[in-house]
Amino acid sequence: MSSDAPWNWRHPGYVLVLDLVAARAGLLPPSCPxxxxxGIDRAMARLGxxxxxxxxxxxxxxxxxxxxDLLVELTIGETYFFRNPEHFDFVRHEVLPNLRRLRGEGHVVRAWSAGCASGEEPYSLAVLLMEEGYGERMEVRGTDVSRAALARASVASYGDWSLRGTDAGxxxxxxxxxxxxxTLAPEVRDRVHFGYLNLAEDSWPSPAHGIWGLDLIFCRNVLIYFNRGTIEAVxxxxxxxxxxxxxxxxxxxxPPLGEYAPFETLVTDWGIAYHRPTPGDTTRLHSLRRFPAPAPTPLEPLRLEPTPAPRPPAVLPPPPPVPVTPALPxxxxxxxxxxxxxxxxxxxxAARLAGALVEEPGAAAVAVRALANLDPLAAVRAxxxxxxxxxxxxxxxxLEAMLLLGLGRLQESERAVRQALYLEPSLAVAHLMLGHILRRQKDTEGARRxxxxxxxxxxxxxxxxxVFLADGERAGRLAQVARDERTRLEAHEETRG
Known part of the structure; x- marks a missing residue:
C-alpha cells in the first residue's frame, strides 16, 4: 500500500497501521486519507x-x-429509517409473496441486517414485516463490528436525523x-436481536450466531470497504x-457478487438483488429478469423461463466458442x-479518485460532495x-455552509455562507441559503433581504x-423559488401583525 498511496502521509506509521488492517480485516485503502x-488518531488516543x-x-x-474500535473509525455507519425505500418495496411486493408460495402462510420469516450500525435498518425491517402481518412470525437480527453502535441500537433512542428519509414516516x-x-416502542424493539459480528471473519454462517437458514439478508454499503479477496469470501x-x-x-x-458465488441475479428497476434458487423451482419472481447461476457445462441450455417463449438478445447466454474477449475500456x-x-x-x-488530487480545488469539491452522501460529519471535516x-x-x-445547515449548525453555516459571499458577492445560491439560515434564526428582515x-x-x-453551483437549476426557476420564499415570509409577517 505504501508505494501506491497517492497522499503524503504525515507519518509512515499510518500506512503500516492501514497495511495491518488490510491484512487482518480485508479493508481497502481509505478513499479519504x-x-x-x-480516525487512527482518535483510536490511538482512546488507548493512551x-x-x-x-x-x-x-x-x-x-x-x-x-x-x-479502529474498524469503526475507518468505516461509515451512516443509516436512517427505511433508507432506499425501493429495497423495502421489493421485499413487500416480491420477496414475501414468493416466500409464502414456497414456505406456506405459517412460515416464520428470518431476516438479517449485516452491518446494522445504530439499528435503523433492522427496525425498519421489523416494521415492514409487522405491516405485512408477520408480527408473531419473524426473527430479525442485526449485527455490527461496533459494540458502541450495537449498544445504541439496543437502547433504540433516535433523533430527527434518523427520520430524514422519504419513507421514515x-x-x-x-x-x-x-x-x-x-424512543422506539417495545413492540418493535423487542422483535430485533442484536449481536457482534465481523463479516471479514470466517466464524459464520453459524447457528450460534443465528446466522443461517435466512430468508432475507440486507448487507448494504458494507462490501464497499473490502478488498477483492475479502469480498469473494464474504x-x-x-x-x-x-x-x-x-x-x-x-x-x-x-460490488457485483455473481462471479463469486452461485447466486441467481435478479434485475430490478432500481438495481440488482441476489437469490439462492430452490432446486426444481422454475417459477420466477414477478416482473423480474433473472440471470441464473452458471450452468454445470457451457453447452447445457439455461432455462430462464418455465415456457419456451423467445428470449430477448440481452439475456441469452453467449455462444460457447469465444476465442477472444475484447478488453473493456x-x-x-x-x-x-x-x-x-x-x-x-x-x-x-468518487471520493477515492478525487481525494488523491489534494492540490485541485475542483477535485476537493467532488470529494466533499461524495462524502456528503456517506457521512455528513466526515464531509464537513474534509x-x-x-x-x-x-x-x-x-x-x-x-458546500461547507450547506453541510452545516443540514446538520442544524446554523451559526457555523451562516459564517461559512458569508465567507462564500465575501469571495463571490453575486453567488445567487449563497444568498438563497443565507435567507433560509436567517429565517430559521428569526432574523426576518435579514432573510427578506x-x-x-x-x-x-x-x-x-x-x-x-x-445558475452557478445550483446543480443544473435554471435562473428563471431559481428566481421563482426566491420570490416565493420572500412572499411567504412577508405574508407570515402580515398575518402576525
Missing part, C-alpha cells in the same frame, strides 16, 4: 497510545477489541417523543447463510473519473481541511441559464 488519519505507532500495531495484533406510530429524541458465506429461496440485497455502490482516472463516479452515484469511488488548502475556492465555502438579492441576481440572467 485525511479522515483516516483523524497517541503517536506510538509501534505499540499501537502490537495492540491491534493482540487485542480484537482494539482492532474493532412509517416509523412515527412506533416512536414516542422524549425531549428532543424519540459473498460465499452470504450465499451459504441464505436458505433456499432466500434473497440478498446489497447497496447501490456495492479502462475507467477514467483523475478528476474526470471522479466526476463520472459522482454522477452515477458511486460515492466511494471540506474544512480543503478550504484551508484552497482559501479562495468559493465552492468549498458554499437575502431572498430579494437572490431573486434580483437570477432575474438579470436569461431564464434558461444554469
Amino acid at each position: 485525511p479522515a483516516a488519519v483523524e 497510545l497517541s503517536n506510538n505507532f509501534d505499540a499501537y500495531r502490537t495492540r491491534l495484533e493482540t487485542d480484537p477489541a482494539a482492532l474493532d 412509517r416509523m412515527r406510530p412506533f416512536l414516542h417523543p422524549e425531549g428532543k429524541r424519540y 459473498a460465499r458465506r452470504l450465499h451459504a447463510a441464505l436458505a433456499e429461496g432466500g434473497v440478498l440485497i446489497t447497496g447501490p455502490s456495492d 479502462a475507467e477514467p482516472e483523475g478528476l474526470e473519473g471522479a466526476k463520472q463516479a459522482l454522477a452515477r452515484g458511486d460515492w466511494h469511488e 471540506c474544512a481541511e480543503a478550504a484551508e488548502r484552497h482559501p479562495l475556492a468559493v465552492e468549498l465555502r458554499y 437575502a431572498f430579494r438579492t437572490a431573486e434580483s441576481l437570477c432575474a438579470t440572467l436569461p431564464p434558461d441559464t444554469p
Whole structure:
C-alpha cells in the first residue's frame, strides 16, 4: 500500500497501521486519507497510545477489541429509517409473496441486517414485516463490528436525523417523543436481536450466531470497504447463510457478487438483488429478469423461463466458442473519473479518485460532495481541511455552509455562507441559503433581504441559464423559488401583525 498511496502521509506509521488492517480485516485503502488519519488518531488516543505507532500495531495484533474500535473509525455507519425505500418495496411486493408460495402462510420469516450500525435498518425491517402481518412470525437480527453502535441500537433512542428519509414516516406510530429524541416502542424493539459480528471473519454462517437458514439478508454499503479477496469470501458465506429461496440485497455502490458465488441475479428497476434458487423451482419472481447461476457445462441450455417463449438478445447466454474477449475500456482516472463516479452515484469511488488530487480545488469539491452522501460529519471535516488548502475556492465555502445547515449548525453555516459571499458577492445560491439560515434564526428582515438579492441576481440572467453551483437549476426557476420564499415570509409577517 505504501508505494501506491497517492497522499503524503504525515507519518509512515499510518500506512503500516492501514497495511495491518488490510491484512487482518480485508479493508481497502481509505478513499479519504485525511479522515483516516483523524480516525487512527482518535483510536490511538482512546488507548493512551497517541503517536506510538509501534505499540499501537502490537495492540491491534493482540487485542480484537482494539482492532474493532479502529474498524469503526475507518468505516461509515451512516443509516436512517427505511433508507432506499425501493429495497423495502421489493421485499413487500416480491420477496414475501414468493416466500409464502414456497414456505406456506405459517412460515416464520428470518431476516438479517449485516452491518446494522445504530439499528435503523433492522427496525425498519421489523416494521415492514409487522405491516405485512408477520408480527408473531419473524426473527430479525442485526449485527455490527461496533459494540458502541450495537449498544445504541439496543437502547433504540433516535433523533430527527434518523427520520430524514422519504419513507421514515412509517416509523412515527412506533416512536414516542422524549425531549428532543424519540424512543422506539417495545413492540418493535423487542422483535430485533442484536449481536457482534465481523463479516471479514470466517466464524459464520453459524447457528450460534443465528446466522443461517435466512430468508432475507440486507448487507448494504458494507462490501464497499473490502478488498477483492475479502469480498469473494464474504459473498460465499452470504450465499451459504441464505436458505433456499432466500434473497440478498446489497447497496447501490456495492460490488457485483455473481462471479463469486452461485447466486441467481435478479434485475430490478432500481438495481440488482441476489437469490439462492430452490432446486426444481422454475417459477420466477414477478416482473423480474433473472440471470441464473452458471450452468454445470457451457453447452447445457439455461432455462430462464418455465415456457419456451423467445428470449430477448440481452439475456441469452453467449455462444460457447469465444476465442477472444475484447478488453473493456479502462475507467477514467483523475478528476474526470471522479466526476463520472459522482454522477452515477458511486460515492466511494468518487471520493477515492478525487481525494488523491489534494492540490485541485475542483477535485476537493467532488470529494466533499461524495462524502456528503456517506457521512455528513466526515464531509464537513474534509471540506474544512480543503478550504484551508484552497482559501479562495468559493465552492468549498458554499458546500461547507450547506453541510452545516443540514446538520442544524446554523451559526457555523451562516459564517461559512458569508465567507462564500465575501469571495463571490453575486453567488445567487449563497444568498438563497443565507435567507433560509436567517429565517430559521428569526432574523426576518435579514432573510427578506437575502431572498430579494437572490431573486434580483437570477432575474438579470436569461431564464434558461444554469445558475452557478445550483446543480443544473435554471435562473428563471431559481428566481421563482426566491420570490416565493420572500412572499411567504412577508405574508407570515402580515398575518402576525
